[in-house]
Amino acid sequence: MNNFNMSAEQIADRQGVVDQSVLEISLGFRVRRAQLAILQDFQDVLGDQGIRPADFSVLSIIAGNSGLRQSDVAAILSIQRANFVALVDGLEEKGLIERRKSATDRRVYFLHMTDAGMAFLQSLMPKWREHEDKFIGRLGGYEKRDQLIEMLRCISD
Amino acid sequence: MNNFNMSAEQIADRQGVVDQSVLEISLGFRVRRAQLAILQDFQDVLGDQGIRPADFSVLSIIAGNSGLRQSDVAAILSIQRANFVALVDGLEEKGLIERRKSATDRRVYFLHMTDAGMAFLQSLMPKWREHEDKFIGRLGGYEKRDQLIEMLRCISD
DNA sequence: TATTGTTATACTCTATAACTATA
DNA sequence: TATAGTTATAGAGTATAACAATA
Numbered sequence: 074m075n076n077f078n079m080s081a082e083q084i085a086d087r088q089g090v091v092d093q094s095v096l097e098i099s100l101g102f103r104v105r106r107a108q109l110a111i112l113q114d115f116q117d118v119l120g121d122q123g124i125r126p127a128d129f130s131v132l133s134i135i136a137g138n139s140g141l142r143q144s145d146v147a148a149i150l151s152i153q154r155a156n157f158v159a160l161v162d163g164l165e166e167k168g169l170i171e172r173r174k175s176a177t178d179r180r181v182y183f184l185h186m187t188d189a190g191m192a193f194l195q196s197l198m199p200k201w202r203e204h205e206d207k208f209i210g211r212l213g214g215y216e217k218r219d220q221l222i223e224m225l226r227c228i229s230d
Numbered sequence: 231m232n233n234f235n236m237s238a239e240q241i242a243d244r245q246g247v248v249d250q251s252v253l254e255i256s257l258g259f260r261v262r263r264a265q266l267a268i269l270q271d272f273q274d275v276l277g278d279q280g281i282r283p284a285d286f287s288v289l290s291i292i293a294g295n296s297g298l299r300q301s302d303v304a305a306i307l308s309i310q311r312a313n314f315v316a317l318v319d320g321l322e323e324k325g326l327i328e329r330r331k332s333a334t335d336r337r338v339y340f341l342h343m344t345d346a347g348m349a350f351l352q353s354l355m356p357k358w359r360e361h362e363d364k365f366i367g368r369l370g371g372y373e374k375r376d377q378l379i380e381m382l383r384c385i386s387d
Numbered sequence: 388t389a390t391t392g393t394t395a396t397a398c399t400c401t402a403t404a405a406c407t408a409t410a
Numbered sequence: 411t412a413t414a415g416t417t418a419t420a421g422a423g424t425a426t427a428a429c430a431a432t433a
C-alpha cells in the first residue's frame with residue numbers, strides 16, 4: 074500500500090491527524106460506542122439462541138421475582154407497557170414464561186417462569202457469563218467492573 | 231397509600247425484595263441504561279435545534295477535519311455508508327455542510343463545513359456542554375469523567 | 388375517573404443486497 | 411474486478427394515542 078491508495082482516513086490515522094477531540098471526551102459518544110460493542114457481542118454469542126438483550130433481562134427479572142405484574146416488570150426495565158406486550162407474547166409462545174390472571178384484579182397478569190423457561194435461562198448463563206467476562210477482562214478485572222457499574226449508575230440515576 | 235394500593239413492584243422496592251442481582255452487575259444492562267439516560271437528555275436539551283446525536287458527531291468530525299471523504303467520515307463514526315447518505319443529505323439540505331466532487335476520483339465526495347454550518351455548530355456548543363456537564367456533575371467531576379471514558383474505551387476497543 | 392393490558396402507528400437506528408458510475 | 415455513493419428494504423427499538431375491560 075502506498076499513499077496514493079490510502080484514503081484520507083487512513084492517511085490521517087497514520088499521521089494522527091484526524092481530530093476527534095470533542096467526541097473523544099464526550100460521554101454520550103463513548104457510552105454509545107461501548108453499548109454498541111456489547112450489543113454486537115451479545116448477538117454474536119447468544120444470538121443463535123433466539124434471545125435478545127431485552128428477552129434476557131425479562132427472564133432474569135421474572136426468574137428472580139416470580140409473580141410480578143406485567144406492568145411492573147415493564148416499569149423495572151423501563152420498557153413501555155405498549156411495547157412490552159409483544160415481548161411477553163414472544164416469550165410465552167416459546168413456552169418460557171406464562172401469564173396468570175390475578176384472582177382479585179381481573180385487569181392484571183402475573184408473570185411466572187415455566188420449568189422450561191427456567192431450564193433455558195440456566196442453559197444460557199455460561200454463554201452470558203462468557204459474554205460479560207470478555208468485557209470484564211478488557212477492563213482489567215471484577216474490581217474495575219464494579220467501579221464502572223458504579224459510575225454508570227451515577228449517570229442513569 | 232396503603233399496601234392494598236401498592237403494586238408488587240412498589241411493595242418489593244419498599245421491602246428491598248426485587249431481585250435484580252444478575253442485571254445489576256451486568257455491563258450490558260448498565261451501559262444500556264446510561265446510554266438511554268444520556269440520549270434522553272440530549273433530546274431534551276438539543277432536540278429543539280433539530281439535531282440528533284449522529285448529526286452532532288458528523289458536524290464535529292467535519293469541523294475538525296475539513297475535506298474527508300464521505301465514506302471515511304462514515305467509517306470513523308461506525309455508520310454504514312448506506313445509512314450515512316440520508317444523514318449527509320439532511321445536513322446538506324440544511325446548508326450546514328456541502329459535498330464537493332473529487333477532481334481525481336469522480337466517485338468520491340469530500341465533505342466540508344459551510345460558514346453557516348460552522349456558526350451553527352458553535353451556537354450548539356453551550357447547550358452541548360451543559361448537557362455533558364450534567365453527567366460530569368453526577369459522576370463527581372472531570373477526573374471521574376476521564377476515568378469513565380478510559381474504561382469505556384477499553385470496552386469498545 | 389383511573390388503571391391494565393392491548394392495538395395501531397410512526398419514527399429512529401441499524402443491517403444487507405443490489406444498483407450506477409467510476410476506477 | 412473493485413470501490414464510492416446510492417437506493418430499497420427489512421428488522422429492531424422506542425414513543426404516543428386510543429380502546430376495552432375492569433377497578
